[in-house]
Amino acid sequence: MVTHSSGNHGQALALAARMKGIPAYVVVPRTAPACKKAAMLEYGARIVECEPSEQARAAAASRTVVETQGVLVHPNQDPLVIAGQGTIGLEILQQVPDVQAVVVPVGGGGMISGIAVAIKAQQPQVKIYAAEPENADDCYRSKRSGQLTPNTQPPMTVADAVKTSIGANTWPIIRDLVDDVFTVGEEEIQRATRLVWERAKLVIEPTAGLGVAAVLSPRFRELPASLRNVCVVLCGGNADLDSLEWLRGAQGGRDGL
Amino acid sequence: MLQEAKETVKRSTLQIIKTPLIHLPHGAIPIEINCNLYMKLENMQTTGSFKIRGVANQFSRRESGPFITMSAGNYGKAFAYASKHFGHQAKVLMADTAPASRTAIIASYGVEVEQMPSKSLLPTVEQFVKDQNMIFMHPFDDIDLIAGHGSIGLEILEEIPNPDVVVVCCGGGGLLAGVAAAIKLSGCTTTSVYGVEPKEACTMYRSFSENKPVFMDAKSIAIGLAPPFAGTNGEGFGERAACEQYHLQGKVNLKPEKHGL
Numbered sequence: 001m002v003t004h005s006s007g008n009h010g011q012a013l014a015l016a017a018r019m020k021g022i023p024a025y026v027v028v029p030r031t032a033p034a035c036k037k038a039a040m041l042e043y044g045a046r047i048v049e050c051e052p053s054e055q056a057r058a059a060a061a062s063r064t065v066v067e068t069q070g071v072l073v074h075p076n077q078d079p080l081v082i083a084g085q086g087t088i089g090l091e092i093l094q095q096v097p098d099v100q101a102v103v104v105p106v107g108g109g110g111m112i113s114g115i116a117v118a119i120k121a122q123q124p125q126v127k128i129y130a131a132e133p134e135n136a137d138d139c140y141r142s143k144r145s146g147q148l149t150p151n152t153q154p155p156m157t158v159a160d161a162v163k164t165s166i167g168a169n170t171w172p173i174i175r176d177l178v179d180d181v182f183t184v185g186e187e188e189i190q191r192a193t194r195l196v197w198e199r200a201k202l203v204i205e206p207t208a209g210l211g212v213a214a215v216l217s218p219r220f221r222e223l224p225a226s227l228r229n230v231c232v233v234l235c236g237g238n239a240d241l242d243s244l245e246w247l248r249g250a251q252g253g254r255d256g257l
Numbered sequence: 258m259l260q261e262a263k264e265t266v267k268r269s270t271l272q273i274i275k276t277p278l279i280h281l282p283h284g285a286i287p288i289e290i291n292c293n294l295y296m297k298l299e300n301m302q303t304t305g306s307f308k309i310r311g312v313a314n315q316f317s318r319r320e321s322g323p324f325i326t327m328s329a330g331n332y333g334k335a336f337a338y339a340s341k342h343f344g345h346q347a348k349v350l351m352a353d354t355a356p357a358s359r360t361a362i363i364a365s366y367g368v369e370v371e372q373m374p375s376k377s378l379l380p381t382v383e384q385f386v387k388d389q390n391m392i393f394m395h396p397f398d399d400i401d402l403i404a405g406h407g408s409i410g411l412e413i414l415e416e417i418p419n420p421d422v423v424v425v426c427c428g429g430g431g432l433l434a435g436v437a438a439a440i441k442l443s444g445c446t447t448t449s450v451y452g453v454e455p456k457e458a459c460t461m462y463r464s465f466s467e468n469k470p471v472f473m474d475a476k477s478i479a480i481g482l483a484p485p486f487a488g489t490n491g492e493g494f495g496e497r498a499a500c501e502q503y504h505l506q507g508k509v510n511l512k513p514e515k516h517g518l
Contacts, residue, residue, distance in 0.1 A: 015285055042287065201301045 002070040003027070004050070004057040007036025008161055008236050009075035014045035025068055027060040029053075033160055035240040052154045054164060076108025077169040086114030092231050093122055101127035101223075103232045105210045106139045106181070107162030109170030111235060116177035127227070130174070130181040131214030133157040133189060138165040139174060140181040158189055158246055161207035161236060182214040189213045190250035196234070197247065206246070208234040259439050262314045262404035263411050269313040271339055272303050276409075278416045292422075297413055304338050306331035307409060311431060312339045314405030315394050322346050325391040327378045329355030329363070332396035337366035348391065350378050397429030406432045410439025420448050427452040427461050428482035458482055 001017045002025045003009060010026035017024035024045045028037060029052035040047055050060040065072050074081065088111065092099055102119060104112040116128045132139050136155035142148050150165035157163065166174055184192075193209025196202050211232040214220055266273050281294040299307035312335045322345035326336050329351035340347035347368040351360060352375045364370045373381060385391040395402065409432070413420065423440055425433045430452070437450045454462055463471040 043285075201305060 001025070001073055002061060002065045002068060003073045003075055004061040005075045006032045006161055006163060007040065008238060009081075010040045010045060010047075011036065011043055011238070013073055014040050014043035018044040023068070023070075025064050025070060027057055027064060029057065029154075029163075033238070033240040033243065035242070036160075036238055039238065052163075054150070054154075057164075076110030076164065077167045078110075079169065082110050082114040082117075082169070082173075084114065085111040086118040088233060089115035089118030092233075093119060093126075096229060096231055098229050099123075099126055099231050100227050100229045101129055101231070103129045103131055103182075103211045103214055103230060105159070105162055105207050105233070105235050106130040106132050106166065106174070107136075107207075108164040109139065109166035109174050111233070112178060113170045113173040115233070116173055120177050127179045128177060129214065129220075130178050131211045132181055132183050133159050133162065133210060134183045134185050136163055136165075137181075137183045139178075140183050142166060142171060143175065143178070143181050146175070158186055158193075159207040159210045161205065162210065182217055182220055184210065184213040184217050187250065188217065190246050192216055194247055194250040202234065203237050203239055204234050205236045205239040208236050211235070258400075258404050259407045259411065259442060262401070263408040265314050265317045266310050266405055266408040269317070271309055271313050271342055273309055273313055274301070274303060275412055276301050278413060295417065295420075297409060299409065304331070304335045306335065307406060307432060308332045308335035309339065310408050311397075311399070311402030311405035311435070312336055312394075314401045315399060316343060316345075318401050319392060319394075323348065323389070323391045324394050325350065325382055325385050326394045326396055327351065327382055328396045329359045333359070333363045334366075336394060336396075337363045337368045340368050341366040348385065350381055352378065397431035399431070403431050403435040403438065406435030407439035408435075410436040411443065414440065414443055414445070419445060422449045422451060424451045424453060426482055427454050428458075430461055433461070455482055 001013055001022055003013050004027035005011075005013070006029060010028060014024045014026060024043075025048060026040050026045045027048045027050050028040070030049045031052040037047060048060055048064055050056045061072060064070065076082070089102070092102060092115075102115060104115055106112045112128065112130055119126050119128060130139055133155065135157040136151055136159070138149055138151045148166065148168070148171040150167075151163075155163050189206055189210050192213035193204060193206045196204050196209060196212055211234065215230060215232055267275075276298045278295055278297050281296060283290055283294065303309050308331045312332070316339050322340070324336075324340060324345055325348045326333065327350040328336065329349075333349045333351060337347065337349060348371065349363050349368050350371050350373065351363075353372040354375070355372065360370055360372065371381075382393050386393050397403075410423070413423065413436075420440075423436060425436050427433045433450075433452045440448050440450055452461055454460070460471050
């Protein structure tokens with residue numbers, strides 16, 4: 001199996017491949033968090049490093065597919081991957097039957113596409129909101145313009161798992177089924193992540209904090225008061241415990257309480 | 258008494274939660290265990306530890322304060338939070354070695370905080386009880402507290418009716434006593450309940466092996482398991498009696514370095 005990934009998809013693929021006794025090759029941007037690279041290696045993946053741009057990732061992945069005669073599992077545009085992520089939506093409907101809105105971080109859009117398809121099919125009145133860094137707002141701009149508008153430069157954001165742009169398969173789903181996109185700044189992401197660590201006692205990675213930051217943002221709080229039951233997908237917990245300067249700097253709540 | 262305590266905890270306005278009990282999916286984790294490991298997540302409890310359960314039951318049995326306790330740790334925090342919630346006048350004594358961050362957290366709830374050498378803690382409590390009619394809330398040697406903590410055991414049994422082994426960390430022994438009582442008195446005769454202590458703070462272990470309460474200078478990175486006022490009368494005795502009565506299988510000591518603590 002071959003894929004390209006900043007780390008979470010790569011880890012999942014590596015683990016699944018190892019359990020099936022199949023070699024896994026993951027093309028990883030050299031800027032990906034050390035803990036994610038280490039995890040992939042531990043799961044038995046062979047890592048191929050590339051420059052941190054979408055083009056470099058895709059090119060290296062294609063090359064690796066040819067060299068290994070492997071099968072590419074795209075991290076977010078593969079319909080089967082999208083459907084698998086959709087199980088999150090099904091579980092939310094079971095666990096919170098009176099949910100009114102679901103907030104989902106968006107990078108390539110695989111997760112939000114799957115969740116939107118799953119939820120809108122059963123409960124179309126439930127709102128699907130995307131959470132995106134201001135520094136990587138291709139989804140926001142695409143929705144606003146009505147055209148798929150990928151990021152032109154590799155984004156700089158602490159939310160390392162959402163640096164890729166939405167793509168050809170996820171854009172139509174996002175265009176049609178996602179109700180709104182909330183963008184947040186870097187400091188908001190850091191503060192929200194710290195808040196969850198400190199007060200909810202949950203170790204989440206910054207990309208998961210992104211979703212919480214969206215809910216705490218002024219624009220989100222302007223939504224109708226009738227919107228009571230909101231589910232945020234804390235999409236990952238792969239925080240690099242050796243790289244927590246951003247956590248120290250971000251004051252989560254009132255005076256660190 | 259345990260069922261009553263559980264009801265008190267459940268109905269409490271302190272927003273005590275029934276914490277998740279999760280199964281550790283050890284297939285993907287490089288740890289060597291050959292059992293199904295479940296974890297009761299009291300780290301997610303209101304005030305960040307299980308202590309609020311015992312506190313809820315303690316407060317429910319006492320009409321009004323003023324209240325006094327001694328703890329710089331999780332008990333002090335839960336006590337302070339509850340005191341503020343119920344509008345009681347309250348005082349927390351703590352060792353002068355307690356970190357500023359902890360004293361700040363406890364003081365932030367609006368309780369009076371006083372720091373002093375460890376040796377002075379209990380005598381000062383006794384002074385306040387005598388001179389100002391304050392009511393002493395013991396941080397672990399209190400039957401109402403132990404019963405409150407027992408609600409954890411009852412919650413575990415709701416999800417896993419017949420656990421083979423229950424492992425509980427042990428400082429003063431309040432949690433261990435409560436959980437052991439809940440498990441055993443619910444009829445789980447085949448369940449083994451183990452207490453765990455840091456090797457450098459193994460007062461309960463030594464009490465069991467020497468068959469009498471033992472006091473020692475406790476030091477450990479697991480600071481919640483080394484009560485600062487070891488050396489006062491009655492420390493651990495109530496818990497040891499409770500633990501013994503409920504047939505604890507034995508104690509396990511952890512070496513901090515070995516287990517990455």
